[in-house]
Amino acid sequence: MIDTIQIRPLTMSDLDLYKKMQTGIKDDYIIRIFDRLITSDEHQVYGLFVENDLVSIAGYTIFAEQYAMLGRLRSDLRYTGKGYATQLIQYVIEQIKKMPEIKWIGANTQRHNFSALRVLEKVQLPPLKALHASTLVNPERLNNTPGASWTPVTSLEEKREWVSSIENDSNIIFPYQAYYPFPASPNLFKDDEIKNWYFYKNPNEDRVLIVYYDQKKYDYAHVVYLWNDMFKQPGLWETVFEVHELFKEKYGEDIKIRTDLTDVSRKDTHDDAFEIQDPWVLHGIWV
Missing domain, CATH: 3.40.630 (Aminopeptidase)
Known part of the structure; x- marks a missing residue:
């Protein structure tokens, strides 16, 4: 049986589903600012759903009118290794490219966050500089x-x-x-x-x-x-x-x-x- 996968923008009604994700992150700040992320014009957050379960989220923030910075990547540890995070990030990038005002797409991740680095490599976002x-x-x-x-x-x-x-x-x-x-x-x-x-x-x-x-x-x-x-x-x-x-x-x-x-x-x-x-x-x- 093939799982049904859906990707869509998150809404406030998805907060409880997000809280049920097993991300391994203690005191996740996203829960505290979830309402701001959902209602702000400069932020957008998408979720990838398998059947009725939220298994991965990712989004972007707009800076200086033309830069889109990817972020807020979270995955349920019970669903890792299936390519869902890569699929979601690729989808988000495709949505950003439809915005004519955006001239640059990027992401910032720590050097030893190997899972995130692999995702960025797969979606062809090359490294530019370490700070x-x-x-x-x-x-x-x-x-x-x-x-x-x-x-x-x-x-x-x-x-x-x-x-x-x-x-x-x-x-x-x-x-x-x-x-x-x-x-x-x-x-x-x-x-x-x-x-x-x-x-x-x-x-x-x-x-x-x-x-x-x-x-x-x-x-x-x-x-x-x-x-x-x-x-x-x-x-x-x-x-x-x-x-x-x-x-x-x-x-x-x-x-x-x-x-x-x-x-x-x-x-x-x-x-x-x-x-x-x-x-x-x-x-x-x-x-």
């Missing part, structure tokens, strides 16, 4: 190069000059939000956003440091630096600490310093200076 999500916890252990603080860039015009060297280079992966990096494009750098970002240029004016407020469970001073020499540039971290003090006055004393380390930059400082996650690997294609 270590890192929160500074022991600043005294930084192996940085001391120096004078960098020069603030305050005018929108000069900020746009710096951005112009980034926004049209799709080889640059820009951390638009914590856990959400994307290949650069003008859509990531709207004036209404960058006017609130803090820009600093080094003495040689060949490097720029960007810091902006971010919030993912915790409040962050999100440090963006697009080169691999962030611990070798004199004065960079002195500048970061000065901005952090400004952010503490504005957002509260508990705000943390967060950045994305590459495999290369991570080697230049002590691991115990940061709380470092298993690296996230960005996959994606332009469509």
Whole structure:
């Protein structure tokens, strides 16, 4: 007997079915935000049903109007090995491709999440870059190069000059939000956003440091630096600490310093200076 398979968008009436899935995930945040995922315009979540059982879910979120980031992949452990997750992700990608405004489709998964990596390989989303999500916890252990603080860039015009060297280079992966990096494009750098970002240029004016407020469970001073020499540039971290003090006055004393380390930059400082996650690997294609 062939099982009946159905794929459709989830509704609020599917919450009880989702709670019955055996995903092996304790305290799954999706249950807490299920109503927001279902009712939001920027999110969409689909379910794959076998007979009347919900066995896999996946969806996407739209960023900066043109990026679709796949996510929320969950599978019932009782149904693994049957290709349902791959079938569902492929279906979601096909739905996204019908949206003319979407120019890029991608996913972000941890390097040792081998099951998710296999699914992304099967649906032909190639890996682009690995980033270590890192929160500074022991600043005294930084192996940085001391120096004078960098020069603030305050005018929108000069900020746009710096951005112009980034926004049209799709080889640059820009951390638009914590856990959400994307290949650069003008859509990531709207004036209404960058006017609130803090820009600093080094003495040689060949490097720029960007810091902006971010919030993912915790409040962050999100440090963006697009080169691999962030611990070798004199004065960079002195500048970061000065901005952090400004952010503490504005957002509260508990705000943390967060950045994305590459495999290369991570080697230049002590691991115990940061709380470092298993690296996230960005996959994606332009469509």
